[in-house]
Amino acid sequence: MAGASIAKPIGVFPKENICSIIGRPMTQTDAALATALETLRTRGLGLRRGSEAPSLDRSRPSVPTGHSSLDAALGTGGWPRGSLAFLDGPAGSGATTLALGSLRATQEAGGLAAWIDLDGTLDPAVAARLGVSLEWLLLARPHDAAEAVELAAWLGRSGLIDALVLDFGERDAPDRRALDRFGSLLARSGATSALVLAPKGRAVVGSVAGVRVSLRRSAWLAVGRDLVGQRVHATVDRHRWALAGASAQLDLWFGEGRRIDPLVASLARPLEERPSLRVVSA
Numbered sequence: 001m002a003g004a005s006i007a008k009p010i011g012v013f014p015k016e017n018i019c020s021i022i023g024r025p026m027t028q029t030d031a032a033l034a035t036a037l038e039t040l041r042t043r044g045l046g047l048r049r050g051s052e053a054p055s056l057d058r059s060r061p062s063v064p065t066g067h068s069s070l071d072a073a074l075g076t077g078g079w080p081r082g083s084l085a086f087l088d089g090p091a092g093s094g095a096t097t098l099a100l101g102s103l104r105a106t107q108e109a110g111g112l113a114a115w116i117d118l119d120g121t122l123d124p125a126v127a128a129r130l131g132v133s134l135e136w137l138l139l140a141r142p143h144d145a146a147e148a149v150e151l152a153a154w155l156g157r158s159g160l161i162d163a164l165v166l167d168f169g170e171r172d173a174p175d176r177r178a179l180d181r182f183g184s185l186l187a188r189s190g191a192t193s194a195l196v197l198a199p200k201g202r203a204v205v206g207s208v209a210g211v212r213v214s215l216r217r218s219a220w221l222a223v224g225r226d227l228v229g230q231r232v233h234a235t236v237d238r239h240r241w242a243l244a245g246a247s248a249q250l251d252l253w254f255g256e257g258r259r260i261d262p263l264v265a266s267l268a269r270p271l272e273e274r275p276s277l278r279v280v281s282a
Helices: 015-022 028-042 068-074 095-108 124-129 145-158 176-189 199-208 260-265
Strands: 005-008 084-088 113-117 137-141 163-167 193-197 211-223 226-239 247-253 277-281
Touching (some): 068 211, 068 247, 084 095, 084 176, 084 199, 095 113, 095 124, 095 163, 095 193, 095 247, 113 145, 145 176, 226 277
Parallel strands (some): 084 193, 113 137, 113 163, 163 193
Antiparallel strands (some): 211 226, 211 277
16 A cells, blocks of 8 residues: 555544554555544544534434435435445446535535545545535545555544545456455445445446446536536446335536536526526437
8 A cells, every 4th residue: 555645634543543453564655544634633623532523423324325316216315334335337427426426415414535536537626616525535546456445445444434435447446356355344344335436347346336326317407508417317226235226316517516506696697588407418
């Protein structure tokens, strides 16, 4: 894991417990993580010790997806804790936007979130516009897939993070054994929900994930001539903890999240002449 860069610190974690969690001597990156996580604790914002910031109820068996219709379709009220969930869709199908929305909803409920960005493609500015609080987001950029899984396992074993995204980008996913071990670790800890984005690792990740949700764009969303989002059909293809087969319709917005009204209101036209939201065939 040596050399992974930590872009944003989050949360609380005592340095002295790092070695017991990872089960081996600390590397340079482990020390960087410990320092980053310690930073907010020394500022007095320790969520686990009770502070001005709320904390997500750990007795709740799931973390929110950010979409009530998808929460209902999953049958577990959100992403189950201890689960490895695969967002299965081609590029442009909304997987990244859905994952960011899930982290936003987790943070709004008082939870802690992390994003492991293997390709370095996550734009923090976009994440912020979609409602993610960067102050409470741990963003790590490992060098390869194996290191990404190890870091995800590190965080899952810590019990600190409520929701994390493991984004392989255009890289190949690691071998199935590594993902199997990661999935088993998550199930044993029962604290973290992990969302996996892996367009090139569909076969491997799909066979390991306890939850698999397929995404398919059904329409574009437009205001005037501007495309502002997309309507996506999400189907629960696999669910180890509930019945699969249910589906949900999700409206995923570009840049401005669900804040469409301010966008429309900002147009310098009388109310009756302002363009309304239109659904355009995909």
